Amino acid sequence: MTTTTKAVIRTGRKFEQVLQGARQVFMTDGFEGASVDDIAKVAGVSKATLYSYFPDKRLLFMEVARCECDRQADEALDLADFNAPPRKILHLAGQKMIEILISEFSQRIFRICVGESERFPELGREFYQTGPMMGRQRLGDYLRGSCARGELRIEDFDLAADQFIELCKVDIFPRLIFGIDTEFSKDEIDRVVDGAVDMFMARYGAEA
Numbered sequence: 001m002t003t004t005t006k007a008v009i010r011t012g013r014k015f016e017q018v019l020q021g022a023r024q025v026f027m028t029d030g031f032e033g034a035s036v037d038d039i040a041k042v043a044g045v046s047k048a049t050l051y052s053y054f055p056d057k058r059l060l061f062m063e064v065a066r067c068e069c070d071r072q073a074d075e076a077l078d079l080a081d082f083n084a085p086p087r088k089i090l091h092l093a094g095q096k097m098i099e100i101l102i103s104e105f106s107q108r109i110f111r112i113c114v115g116e117s118e119r120f121p122e123l124g125r126e127f128y129q130t131g132p133m134m135g136r137q138r139l140g141d142y143l144r145g146s147c148a149r150g151e152l153r154i155e156d157f158d159l160a161a162d163q164f165i166e167l168c169k170v171d172i173f174p175r176l177i178f179g180i181d182t183e184f185s186k187d188e189i190d191r192v193v194d195g196a197v198d199m200f201m202a203r204y205g206a207e208a
Contacts, residue, residue: 017043018053023064027105031061031112031123062126065109069131086151086205087197093139094168094193101169102176102184110177136161152204160204167196 021043025034036057040050054060100106109131113124139161146152154160170192175181 012053014043014045014049015053017045018050018060019064019067021045022054022060023068026061026064026112027108030108031057031116031120034061058120058123061112061123062130065127066130068105068109069134086146087201089142089146090164090197090200091193093142094164094196095189097135097165097168098172098184098189098193101173102182107176132165136165139164151206153206154204160200163203164196164200167199168193170196 018039021041022034022039024042025039029035029038034057036047036050039060040047043050050060054063109127113127117124136158140157143152143154143157143160147154147157172184172188172192
């Protein structure tokens with residue numbers, strides 16, 4: 001059964017068990033290597049129970065990714081006082097983006113989506129919509145509010161949000177995806193975030 005023929009049922013006492021078991025197996029074995037038998041065993045449920053929630057492994061993978069993206073997005077929002085000056089908000093947002101970017105879970109999910117993109121392009125599309133696209137939208141909402149308060153001057157909010165996100169990936173992201181480094185010091189992160197905020201404010205600050 002495909003992802004378009006049955007919706008995910010997010011109720012029931014064993015639903016969280018299935019998600020946690022799937023998260024563990026996907027992290028260890030990747031998407032292709034993860035078997036339904038292993039997921040059911042780790043989750044402590046029967047295959048019938050697992051299939052009652054997720055009739056398709058892709059549905060299960062996307063639910064695991066969606067829950068993690070929601071959690072990370074909620075944590076990022078909790079960090080922000082939206083009445084604070086843009087430099088403070090952007091610095092907090094940049095630090096959080098890098099924290100998410102370099103997390104083991106994000107890296108594994110990213111590699112799974114890239115590795116499976118040719119056979120299952122919907123995995124990449126759905127992950128983008130539940131993760132990066134959500135972050136872009138929430139950053140865009142903040143930028144619109146900041147412009148309304150006269151703090152920033154932006155015409156294309158989507159472009160501005162994308163530019164800031166990319167500025168926060170400078171140096172760190174290439175080193176991650178090519179396996180050059182897996183850990184980054186606070187000084188390294190601050191260097192990238194400070195540079196991103198300075199460049200963004202130079203372009204979009206009200207006094208720029």
